[in-house]
Every structure is written in C-alpha cells, then in structure tokens.
Amino acid sequence: MNPDIEQFKQTLKRQKARYVPIAELGIHPLIKKRFLGRPVVSLKDDVEFWHTAGYDYIKLQPIADFNPDKLFLQDHENITVNDDGSVSRNWATEGKGLINSFEDFEKYRFPTKEDFDYSKFEAVTQYLPDGMGVIGQYGDIFTMVWELMGFEEFSFALYDNAELVEALFDTIGNLVLSMFEYFAQSDAVDVLWYSDDIAYVSGLMLSPAVLRQYFFPWLKKIGDLARASEKPLIYHTDGRLYEVMDDIVNSGVDALHPIEPQAMALTEVKQRYGDRLCLIGHVDVDLLSRGTPDEVREQVRKNIAEAANNGGYCVGSGNSIPEYVKFDNYLAMLAAAREFGR
Secondary structure, three states, X not given: OOOOXXXXXXHHOOOOOOOOOEOOOOEOHHHHHHHXXXXXXXXXXXXXXXXXXXXXXXXXXXXXXXXXXXXXXXXXXXXXXXXXXXXXXXXXXXXXXXXXXXXXXXXXXXXXXXXXXXXXXXXXXXXXXXXXXXXXEEEOHHHXXXXXXXXXXXXXXXXXXXXXXXXXXXXXXXXXXHHHHHHHHOOOOOEEEEEOOOXXXXXXXXXXXXXXXXXXXXXXXXXXXHHHHOOOEEEEOOOOOHHHHHHHHHOOOOEEEOOOOOOOOHHHHHHHHOOOOEEEOOEOHHHHHHOOHHHHHHHHHHHHHXXXXXXXXXXXXXXXXXXXXXXXXXHHHHHHHHHHOO
C-alpha cells in the first residue's frame, strides 16, 4: 500500500476517500518489533513500521518530562517492560497526590516550554516515503491535573480550593497548548491529535458543568489552532460521551477516537454525529486479545458497513494495541481493513 496523507485527512473531514484508512493512537514496541522482525530503535525504524503496516502517517510526540525531579507518581510513567517481555504496571493515585496546597504548587518544579524537544519532528521528513504524513500528538491536561492532586483530593478541591485547581489547569494547559502551537505552525505536521480521558464505560468522570468550566476551554483553544492552520484535529477519550458530544464538536474536533465498544454503539454515534465527526476505532481490545482472526475480520467488516458508507470512518482498535493483543488478530484487523475498505 502506498501511503496518502491527503486521503487520511479527507476522511477526517468526513469526506469519501478512495479507501478506509487505518489509525491507532498507540502501538506497543513489542508488537512493532514482531511486525518488523527487529526492535524499533530509531526514528527511521519507526517510520518503516508505520509505513509497512499500512498507515498513512507516523505519530510523533515531543520529548517532555512533567516530573523532572522524579517525584513518585503512580501513573503511566511507571509502566515498564521487563527483560523477559512481561510488563509491570502501577495504578494512578486515588487519594492524596503531590500538590494539595499552594505551598505544594510553589515547590513543584514544572518544565518550561523551552524544555520540550521537537527534534524528531525536524528530522522525520528525510525518512518519509512519498505520500506519508506526520501526526503531532500530546494530551492529558485534565489527567495530569488530577494525577498531581490525587483524584479524591482533586474532587474535594473543586469545591474547597477552586483557585488551586484553576492554577494547575492554567500551568499545565499553557504548557501543552504550546506543543499544539508548534504542531500548527510546523510544515512537517499534517494532523493534530489531542488525548485526554474524561469518561468511564458507564459515564463521565465529572459532571458536564465541571468539564465545561475547566477542560473544554483548553480543548477549544487547541481546536482553534487546528482550524486556523487548516489541519484536522483528532480527540481521544475513552468512555460514554453522549452528555458532552456537542461540547466536543463545538471545540473544533474533527474526529473522535476510539468509540469504545463497551461504552457506545458505533451505529448510534454514526447516526447522531456522523455528519459532524469522523469516527475512529471500535474494534474491541478484548476481542483483539482473546478472539480469533475470523471474529476480528467480521468485526472490521461490520464496522466499515455501519460507519464508512459515506466516508468519515477509520479502522482501529477500541483503545490502542498493547503487548497482550494477539499478534495474529492485529494482522487480521489490518488485512480486513484492506479487504473491506476498498
């Protein structure tokens, strides 16, 4: 397959492209290693993986460290791959975090905008095959705020210490926004992707009113950058989102990922919002992990039939491709996208 970032962008804008693209937010290094037959150790290797697997883009992040003093945070930074290939994980802190007062806030050392490293973006164009593009991705304004505070303390602070909550959103929001300013201005970046989970399978993590006060203004600032630069914006959040779908659309989001299968039905989301949002994903990670290639193939066929008839759908998982996904099932998803997406 020859990559065509313009066809991908056309799909994100809910137009009918020549084929149904594939898209993922994250693919585990062990999956990439097995696909290529060698570890991905360089930017050139990573481009080769995304290209060979059939994606129209490579997704890149700036190198950024929001915990430069390496203070203990039980978050995704503590997901490690052991020598035997097994994975060790810790949970995000639920109780009291690192910042629960203005004194804590003043002591915590945040990075500066100048600390972010965009060297991969500057180097990647020399490795891109003809037609292949770049997605600039970052996120977690909301997530980093509550992880720094601890979810329980964050919840209390919404009522007891709103000024601290606001200060954290302003600090982290402006730092992350600076990344999207770079993406919007960079000639190397074709698409913007913001990720930040705001919902569970059963519903939102917070009330719509709280999200509208603290979160959606930042998403809209990112959407305004995307619109001004004429670059599509993808937004990732898991969970059931019906209460805030209009807020997502009104923030300037072009495409929503991953339409988590246990939370929302693809047909309903397509019927209600398909004229305003491209939909990405909806192949359940549980199916990819425990199902069969034939079951994965059928799910891809069904998704394409339900959501891609007039464009505006990309095949992908219902979250990401972790290391425990069956490799043959991942290959089956890619093959089915090629088979049914033409």
